[in-house]
Amino acid sequence: MGKSSESRRVTVPDFAAWKRQGRTIAVLTAYDYASARLLDVSGVDCLLVGDSMATTVQGRETTLPVTLRQMIYHAEMVVRGTKRALVVADLPFLSYHVSPRQAIRSAGRMMKEAGCQAVKLEGGRRMAATIKAVAEAEIPVMGHVGLTPQSIHKLGSYRVQRGEDALREDARAVAEAGAFAVVLECVPASLAAAISAELPIPTIGIGAGPGCDGQVLVFHDMLGLLADGFRPRFARRYAELGEQIKKAAADYVRDVRDRSFPNDDESYR
Numbered sequence: 448m449g450k451s452s453e454s455r456r457v458t459v460p461d462f463a464a465w466k467r468q469g470r471t472i473a474v475l476t477a478y479d480y481a482s483a484r485l486l487d488v489s490g491v492d493c494l495l496v497g498d499s500m501a502t503t504v505q506g507r508e509t510t511l512p513v514t515l516r517q518m519i520y521h522a523e524m525v526v527r528g529t530k531r532a533l534v535v536a537d538l539p540f541l542s543y544h545v546s547p548r549q550a551i552r553s554a555g556r557m558m559k560e561a562g563c564q565a566v567k568l569e570g571g572r573r574m575a576a577t578i579k580a581v582a583e584a585e586i587p588v589m590g591h592v593g594l595t596p597q598s599i600h601k602l603g604s605y606r607v608q609r610g611e612d613a614l615r616e617d618a619r620a621v622a623e624a625g626a627f628a629v630v631l632e633c634v635p636a637s638l639a640a641a642i643s644a645e646l647p648i649p650t651i652g653i654g655a656g657p658g659c660d661g662q663v664l665v666f667h668d669m670l671g672l673l674a675d676g677f678r679p680r681f682a683r684r685y686a687e688l689g690e691q692i693k694k695a696a697a698d699y700v701r702d703v704r705d706r707s708f709p710n711d712d713e714s715y716r
């Protein structure tokens with residue numbers, strides 16, 4: 448008898464089983480060792496090393512500049528911080544757009560050098576051949592349709608995607624190409640629920656309502672870590688760590704200035 452997913456690492460087949468069982472899947476983004484450890488012991492099923500790293504960690508305006516080398520570096524830290532969660536890493540912009548062969552190479556590097564268990568790439572019908580090629584190279588692929596941030600300059604803005612037929616066809620194409628799951632980003636809730644009901648693979652929603660098979664949030668959004676910037680309506684705040692960090696830092700500055708830090712207990716005799 449195999450171990451349950453509570454005592455071993457979550458696998459791609461677990462995602463398929465959970466879809467059949469109607470068990471929802473909890474996903475969060477992670478970008479480094481310390482946060483991955485905390486999320487892993489908290490029971491998060493899957494950690495996504497998202498290319499949102501470009502905006503949340505690197506402070507860039509879009510996800511486009513982040514490189515494959517940088518993504519591998521962060522994914523490696525997240526893998527080291529996990530024992531249970533399935534680790535999926537984003538393939539960044541232009542690391543898979545040139546050809547399916549390029550995609551296999553980039554995905555292969557991610558698996559070999561970072562040690563993650565799957566990759567994610569953006570795009571529906573136009574990426575079907577690429578998803579198929581990567582999946583046939585034995586690399587599990589998570590798709591991503593709806594709002595695809597790597598296409599920001601084509602889309603013009605980060606808004607809800609409403610082209611019902613196109614979204615349905617994109618999601619179907621990703622599943623038929625062999626993806627094991629698909630992210631639905633910024634899709635109306637009723638459409639996301641309908642797509643989730645008709646697809647054989649789990650849908651992971653972000654800004655796509657409660658009818659998806661799982662949910663994903665960006666670490667910095669759910670913990671209130673970004674001092675400023677746009678706050679999407681779907682990004683529920685589970686903590687205000689940004690405020691706590693600012694207060695802790697201000698308290699530290701005060702204690703240094705008035706010489707109350709370090710005290711005798713914090714000094715060697």
Ligand code: KIV
Pocket residue numbers: 476495496497498499500537591630632653663665
């Ligand atoms: O890069 C990312 O964090 C993502 C999620 C928002 C799904 O792709």
